[in-house]
Amino acid sequence: MDYLFDNNILYRSSDGTLHYLEGGSEETITLPPVLNRILLLLVINQGQVITKEEFLTKVWDNYGKPGSSNTLNQYLSTLRGIFSNHLGKKPIITVPKQGYMLSFEVNITIAEEKPALEKNEILKEENISATKNTVSSSPVIIFSTDKKLLLFYFFIFLLAITITVIISKKSDSSIVIHPYNLGKIGECPVYSFSEYKTELQKKSEMEAVIHQATKYNLDCDTSIYFYYYRNENIGYGEKGDYSMLTRCKKTNSANDECLTNRTSW
Amino acid sequence: MKKNILLHVACITFIISSVIFVYFFTQPKILLENNLCKSTISYKLNDSNHNFEYNIFTSFNFTNTGKGYIHMRGVVIKDGNKYTLARNLDFSYQVRNNSNYEITINDVNKLGQDNTPEDLISKYLAYTLPGGFTLLKINKIGKHLILASGLQGPVFICSVL
Numbered sequence: 050m051d052y053l054f055d056n057n058i059l060y061r062s063s064d065g066t067l068h069y070l071e072g073g074s075e076e077t078i079t080l081p082p083v084l085n086r087i088l089l090l091l092v093i094n095q096g097q098v099i100t101k102e103e104f105l106t107k108v109w110d111n112y113g114k115p116g117s118s119n120t121l122n123q124y125l126s127t128l129r130g131i132f133s134n135h136l137g138k139k140p141i142i143t144v145p146k147q148g149y150m151l152s153f154e155v156n157i158t159i160a161e162e163k164p165a166l167e168k169n170e171i172l173k174e175e176n177i178s179a180t181k182n183t184v185s186s187s188p189v190i191i192f193s194t195d196k197k198l199l200l201f202y203f204f205i206f207l208l209a210i211t212i213t214v215i216i217s218k219k220s221d222s223s224i225v226i227h228p229y230n231l232g233k234i235g236e237c238p239v240y241s242f243s244e245y246k247t248e249l250q251k252k253s254e255m256e257a258v259i260h261q262a263t264k265y266n267l268d269c270d271t272s273i274y275f276y277y278y279r280n281e282n283i284g285y286g287e288k289g290d291y292s293m294l295t296r297c298k299k300t301n302s303a304n305d306e307c308l309t310n311r312t313s314w
Numbered sequence: 315m316k317k318n319i320l321l322h323v324a325c326i327t328f329i330i331s332s333v334i335f336v337y338f339f340t341q342p343k344i345l346l347e348n349n350l351c352k353s354t355i356s357y358k359l360n361d362s363n364h365n366f367e368y369n370i371f372t373s374f375n376f377t378n379t380g381k382g383y384i385h386m387r388g389v390v391i392k393d394g395n396k397y398t399l400a401r402n403l404d405f406s407y408q409v410r411n412n413s414n415y416e417i418t419i420n421d422v423n424k425l426g427q428d429n430t431p432e433d434l435i436s437k438y439l440a441y442t443l444p445g446g447f448t449l450l451k452i453n454k455i456g457k458h459l460i461l462a463s464g465l466q467g468p469v470f471i472c473s474v475l
Contacts, residue, residue: 195321202325209333217340224413226453226461242461242468265356276455278468295471297459304458309470310356 051160052092055136059160062089069135083108083116084124091128091141091151100148125149231255231277234262237269242278254279261294265310272299290314346376346415346452346474351460353472359438366438367391370399374472381406381420386442390430397434400425403442413453419446 052060059068065085069076080088086108090099101118109116129141132155140155228240232255239258245251258277261267267275279292291314297307351374358367370388384403389396404421422444441448451463460472 198318198321199325202329205325206329206332209329210336213333213336214340217337224452224454226455228455276461276468276471280467291466293468293470297471297473304352304473304475306354307459307471307473308354308356310358311469312358312360314360 053158053160054132055138055156056158058131058135060088060092062092067131071135082112083114083120084127086112087121087124088128091149092157095151095155095157096153098144098148098150103148228276231258234259234267234275235269236271237273237275239275239277242276257292258294261292261310261312262296264312265294267294267296267308267310273297274299341412346374346460347378347409348376350375350475351472352475353470355470365393366434368399368439372470372472376407380408384442390434390438392434397430398427399430400428401442413451415450415452417448417450419444419448 050062052062054060057069057071059070060066061068062085065080065082067078067080069078087104090104090107101121104121105116105118108121125141129139132138132140136155138154140152142150142152144150226242228242229244231239231241231245231251233239239255241254245254254277257279258275261277262269262275274297276295276297277293280290291311293309293311295307295309297305299305352372353374354369354371356367356369359365368388368390370386370390373385374382375384376382382405384405386399386401386403388399390399391397402423402425403419404423405417405419407418408416410416419442422442435442440446449465450469453461453463455461455471458474460474461468462470462472
């Protein structure tokens with residue numbers, strides 16, 4: 050059923066929308082289901098006092114939801130805000146120790162669904178577009194179509210940014226290499242840029258490392274670590290082969306000092 | 315309806331601009347740009363026909379204008395003869411895919427004590443001559459170390475300042 054409040058607000062109880070018709074604008078808000086049920090209860094009982102118990106039963110209990118006086122007050126406050134902002138009236142009256150009532154201060158007429166819109170020459174298009182939510186300061190959240198759209202784009206925005214950052218980080222990680230642990234010279238770790246699958250391969254490479262370290266008099270202490278690379282395309286010691294052993298020393302400053310020893314055959 | 319279309323356009327424009335901004339903002343920095351990379355390299359050629367070795371301290375300075383310079387200080391030994399190498403090289407460079415550096419030597423300034431014969435340089439260190447071209451792949455190891463690799467594999471490790 051559609052209702053017209055003072056010919057200024059079209060209330061469509063079937064979908065809980067309020068269409069503000071003043072000033073030829075096309076503003077629409079969608080009430081949350083609870084608020085819609087409260088407003089409908091007030092509208093169909095206009096001029097009659099509705100007790101809190103009746104509200105709690107018809108709005109919450111009948112729908113299997115827990116309600117309370119505080120929540121009811123909050124929703125009523127939201128409705129008061131809507132009437133006050135758009136009609137300049139305060140038709141929801143609190144009857145002490147009895148309940149609440151929608152007074153006849155607001156003229157409510159039952160509107161025919163589409164002709165009513167045409168008659169008012171306001172909502173000219175099939176789809177009523179949503180605009181702003183004028184009760185955003187209310188404690189009860191009302192989702193307008195705009196808000197849903199913005200929420201949708203917000204999630205798209207988050208998703209797009211996340212994917213972009215992941216792609217960027219992936220590109221960053223491609224320039225970082227993580228050496229493999231090959232063995233030790235004394236207490237000094239030796240790292241390799243290739244992964245050796247078997248212990249036998251590691252042992253063989255470590256023999257070459259120790260040979261090269263001895264040849265270049267590369268000593269070891271607790272602050273020393275090594276990086277080793279050997280060109281694996283050619284047999285060890287054959288013409289064209291080369292190996293590289295870099296000895297790095299941890300220093301007190303952020304930058305370690307490195308000496309690269311390269312041997313070619 | 316018109317208002318809704320405008321809202322869609324505004325949101326999509328905002329998202330695209332943000333993505334472009336974030337993409338460029340989070341792009342990895344070019345590792346060596348505006349950085350100094352120092353390394354000491356000992357090289358020995360184990361060949362019966364060639365008895366050659368050197369021990370050179372090298373510092374690479376990459377500016378953010380696509381140019382840079384290299385200080386080389388050390389000794390070169392050929393057949394038991396020891397020579398001093400002390401020269402500065404001016405180079406220009408291009409970076410591709412954040413890690414591939416194409417370095418071209420533009421100019422070489424020899425210092426007074428540099429007495430390394432040019433034929434030795436031409437034979438063993440030709441890439442330091444004007445017009446010499448080197449392709450280096452740069453990778454980061456840990457926080458301050460850079461692994462420089464040639465076409466065959468790693469050639470030296472330097473520490474970034």
